[in-house]
Amino acid sequence: MPNFHPDTALLVDYASGSAHRAQAICLSTHLSFCAQCAQQVRHLEELGGDLALTEPAALSSGLLDKTLATLDSAEPPTPRPTAQARQIEGRTDLLNGQSALPELVQKLITGIPAPAAWRKLSNSVSMARLPTGQKDYEVALQRICAGGKTPHHGHTGDEFTVVLQGSFSDEDGIYSAGDFLYRGPGEVHQPLGALHEDCICLTAVSARIKLRSWFDWLFAPLLRIKPM
Amino acid sequence: MQNINRRPVSMQGIEPGDQQWELALCRVAKGDKAAFSALFAHFGPLIKGMFLRASQPVISDAIAEELVQEVMLKVWQKAYTYDVKKARASTWIFTIARNCRIDLFYRKQSETAPSINTEDIWNTLESDDCPVDELQRMRSQRQVRGSVEQLPVEQQDVVKRVYMESKSHQQVAEELGLPLGTVKSRIRLALQKLQVMLVN
Numbered sequence: 283m284p285n286f287h288p289d290t291a292l293l294v295d296y297a298s299g300s301a302h303r304a305q306a307i308c309l310s311t312h313l314s315f316c317a318q319c320a321q322q323v324r325h326l327e328e329l330g331g332d333l334a335l336t337e338p339a340a341l342s343s344g345l346l347d348k349t350l351a352t353l354d355s356a357e358p359p360t361p362r363p364t365a366q367a368r369q370i371e372g373r374t375d376l377l378n379g380q381s382a383l384p385e386l387v388q389k390l391i392t393g394i395p396a397p398a399a400w401r402k403l404s405n406s407v408s409m410a411r412l413p414t415g416q417k418d419y420e421v422a423l424q425r426i427c428a429g430g431k432t433p434h435h436g437h438t439g440d441e442f443t444v445v446l447q448g449s450f451s452d453e454d455g456i457y458s459a460g461d462f463l464y465r466g467p468g469e470v471h472q473p474l475g476a477l478h479e480d481c482i483c484l485t486a487v488s489a490r491i492k493l494r495s496w497f498d499w500l501f502a503p504l505l506r507i508k509p510m
Numbered sequence: 511m512q513n514i515n516r517r518p519v520s521m522q523g524i525e526p527g528d529q530q531w532e533l534a535l536c537r538v539a540k541g542d543k544a545a546f547s548a549l550f551a552h553f554g555p556l557i558k559g560m561f562l563r564a565s566q567p568v569i570s571d572a573i574a575e576e577l578v579q580e581v582m583l584k585v586w587q588k589a590y591t592y593d594v595k596k597a598r599a600s601t602w603i604f605t606i607a608r609n610c611r612i613d614l615f616y617r618k619q620s621e622t623a624p625s626i627n628t629e630d631i632w633n634t635l636e637s638d639d640c641p642v643d644e645l646q647r648m649r650s651q652r653q654v655r656g657s658v659e660q661l662p663v664e665q666q667d668v669v670k671r672v673y674m675e676s677k678s679h680q681q682v683a684e685e686l687g688l689p690l691g692t693v694k695s696r697i698r699l700a701l702q703k704l705q706v707m708l709v710n
Contacts, residue, residue: 290701291679291694299608299632300566300678303616306631318708324597325706331604333658333673338555339562342575346550349579350543353586386630393625413625415616 284316284460292464293319297326298334304419304486307386308442308462311484314384315444315460383446387484390414390421406430406475412484419486426450426475426483436470439488448481450474531599539589546586549599553585554578557607564676567615577614581607588634605634611676658704665700668693 288309295301296309313320383391390412400408407430410423423446426432442464449458452471457463465471475481531552537545561574569577584606592602613628658666671682683693701707 289694290707291697294672294697294701295678296632298673298676299612300672300676300681302678303612303631307626310631310633322708324601325708326701327605328598328601329701329704329706330608330673331598331600331602333670334560334563334607334676335553335556335600335604337559337563337674339559339574341554341558341578345554345575345578346547349550349582350547352579352583353543353546356583356587386626389626389630415626416619 283318284312284458284462286455286457286461286463287316287319288312288462288464290322293323294326297323297330302418303416304414304421304488305440305442307390307414307421308444308484308486310386311384311444311446312460312462314386316462387423387446391423400425404433407432419488421484421486424483424485426473426481428475428479429477430475432473432475434470434472437465437467437487439467440486441465441488442486444484446482446484448479449476450481450483451476529594532594535585535589535592535599535602536594538586539592546582549585550582553600553603554582557581557603560604560607560674561611563674564611565681566676567611567618569611569614573614577607577610581610584610591634602634605632608632608676609634658700661700661703665696665703668696669700672697 292301292305292309296306301309313323391410393413394410395413400410402408406427408425408427410425412421412423414421419440426448443457443462445457445459445461447459449456450473451457452473454471456476531549534545534549538549557578558574561569561577562571581603585603588606592599597605609628609632612632616628658669661669668679668682668686671677671685672679677685679693679697680690682688683690686693698707
């Protein structure tokens with residue numbers, strides 16, 4: 283069970299459907315690890331049904347008949363395949379064949395145009411961008427190799443992180459699978475990989491990251507966001 | 511408000527009252543068009559009302575009706591995945607309508623087709639393998655216990671903007687000229703009073 287969770291307001295944005303798509307991808311990924319937040323979202327959706335479906339607006343006459351007429355030509359419902367059958371093939375080259383990832387992340391990975399895969403940002407950090415159909419955030423997988431150090435960096439925008447495999451730490455704690463982190467504008471941190479294994483995270487970054495030292499500027503071109 | 515006939519539509523064997531719509535959904539799952547028509551008569555206008563109040567995107571009357579058809583068609587197609595133990599009918603239909611609105615929003619914005627669709631990101635309580643199963647078994651059918659009308663005005667305002675106008679808490683903060691933290695705490699306080707907070 284994860285120890286770091288999104289704040290309630292973000293879960294409300296997700297449940298009401300106003301969260302940005304990139305945020306929602308991170309939230310949804312956290313929910314697949316966290317039964318408690320998933321249950322909280324169910325309650326928030328229940329509230330959504332109670333509040334949003336309260337004030338009727340008259341329908342034009344004939345709308346029901348028009349809809350009824352489409353039912354028979356509509357595709358018949360097909361049962362959803364079981365979780366096992368839904369395991370997505372291919373692109374496992376990205377993940378060293380490690381433990382299963384949330385379904386959503388697997389689907390995102392299939393969207394990576396081959397043969398693009400991990401791109402080195404530094405000796406210890408690589409990144410694989412994920413196409414998500416929006417332009418405000420760069421959504422990517424980031425891998426910090428065992429014992430790796432990332433540049434000390436601050437943010438001019440938002441950064442959402444969900445740990446998928448392994449763990450990393452920074453000044454505030456140790457994060458492992460399912461943990462959800464948010465860093466806002468002005469916050470500075472330096473993630474460090476765990477010593478014994480690689481750490482893979484899903485990240486969504488909204489604006490250019492600000493680096494702290496002249497040395498870090500060497501990485502600057504690599505840290506500019508490029509949504510796809 | 512428009513004058514709508516909200517008299518419950520009765521169907522053979524389904525009495526108006528508790529779980530009326532849950533039962534109707536179960537019948538729709540078996541292909542019952544009378545049950546579908548009853549659901550349409552009740553939820554159709556409510557779904558349209560929800561779309562007309564939405565702010566992202568702003569939806570015209572004609573588009574709202576197209577979306578009502580889209581939502582109700584999904585209800586027809588997906589009713590077999592509805593699990594009466596997991597959600598009330600209104601919750602389930604809300605999540606389908608919400609996803610249709612998000613779809614419309616991104617259809618307008620996005621240029622390339624992503625490898626994922628809205629329902630991969632916003633699940634609609636159909637999966638049989640979600641980790642909440644254990645918790646869901648423990649929970650019973652539940653109405654929101656508190657009433658929004660009993661909340662202090664400023665909390666009501668925030669909750670309504672979030673849920674009825676589909677604005678993010680950040681947008682609400684900008685709109686009201688309030689610090690983000692103030693909006694967050696109003697949301698938390700409101701949710702606590704409405705007893706929808708799992709942990710305080």
